[in-house]
Amino acid sequence: MNQTFSGVLNIILVIAVAILYFLHFSNPSSAELAVVNDSTAVEKPIVKAPTDIKASKIVFVNLDVLSEGYDFLKDVSASAQAEQNSLQTQYQSKGEKLQQDYMAFEQKAQGGLLSDNQIQGEQEKFAKRKEELDQLQMKSEALGEKIQARTEEARKNLSDYIIEYNKVGNYNYVLTYSEGPLSPVLLADPSLDITADILDGINSQYRAKKKK
Numbered sequence: 001m002n003q004t005f006s007g008v009l010n011i012i013l014v015i016a017v018a019i020l021y022f023l024h025f026s027n028p029s030s031a032e033l034a035v036v037n038d039s040t041a042v043e044k045p046i047v048k049a050p051t052d053i054k055a056s057k058i059v060f061v062n063l064d065v066l067s068e069g070y071d072f073l074k075d076v077s078a079s080a081q082a083e084q085n086s087l088q089t090q091y092q093s094k095g096e097k098l099q100q101d102y103m104a105f106e107q108k109a110q111g112g113l114l115s116d117n118q119i120q121g122e123q124e125k126f127a128k129r130k131e132e133l134d135q136l137q138m139k140s141e142a143l144g145e146k147i148q149a150r151t152e153e154a155r156k157n158l159s160d161y162i163i164e165y166n167k168v169g170n171y172n173y174v175l176t177y178s179e180g181p182l183s184p185v186l187l188a189d190p191s192l193d194i195t196a197d198i199l200d201g202i203n204s205q206y207r208a209k210k211k212k
Helices: 002-026 030-037 063-069 071-110 116-169 195-211
Strands: 058-062 173-177
Touching: 058 063, 058 116, 058 195, 063 195, 071 116, 071 195, 116 195
Parallel strands: 058 173
Antiparallel strands: none
C-alpha cells in the first residue's frame, strides 16, 4: 500500500515539474516583456543599396602656372605696380616738402616775422596741401579695390572659358591644384593636367580683345 502510494506520488511530482517547465519557457517573464515593450530599444537600421555611379572624368588646372602665365593677370599686376609706385613717390615727396615748409613757417611765426594776415594765408595753403596728400592716400586705397575687381574679372574669364571648353571635353569635374599648403588637392596625376590648354585658350582670347 505504501509502495503504491509512493509510486503514485512520484508520478504526480514528475508531471508537476513538467508543467512548470513548460509554463516557464512558453510564457515570457515580466523582465523579458519589459525589454520587448521598451520603446527605447535599438532597432536595426534599414540600409538601402548604394546608387550605381558611373566612373567620373576628372581633370585639373594648376593655379600656380595659370597665375604666372595668364597675360591678363600679368598686365593687371604691372599696371597696378606702376600706379602704386607713382602714388607712393608723390605722397612721400609732397609729404616731406609739406613738413619742411611747415617747420619753416612755424619758426617765422614764432619769431614775429609774419603778420596775422600772412599767418592766416599760409595756414590756408597748408590745409590745401594736406588735402592733396589725403587725396593721394584715397587713390592708393581705391587702387586696392580696383585690383580686387580686376582679379574677379580674371576669375570670371577663366570660369567662362572652362565652361565653353568643357562642351567638348564633357568632364564631370575640373578641379584647381596648387603647390601651397592650403591646397585641397594633395596629389594630382600629371596626365589629368589641362592647364596648358586652358592657358593657351584664355591668352588667345585676351590678346584678340586687346587688339580691338
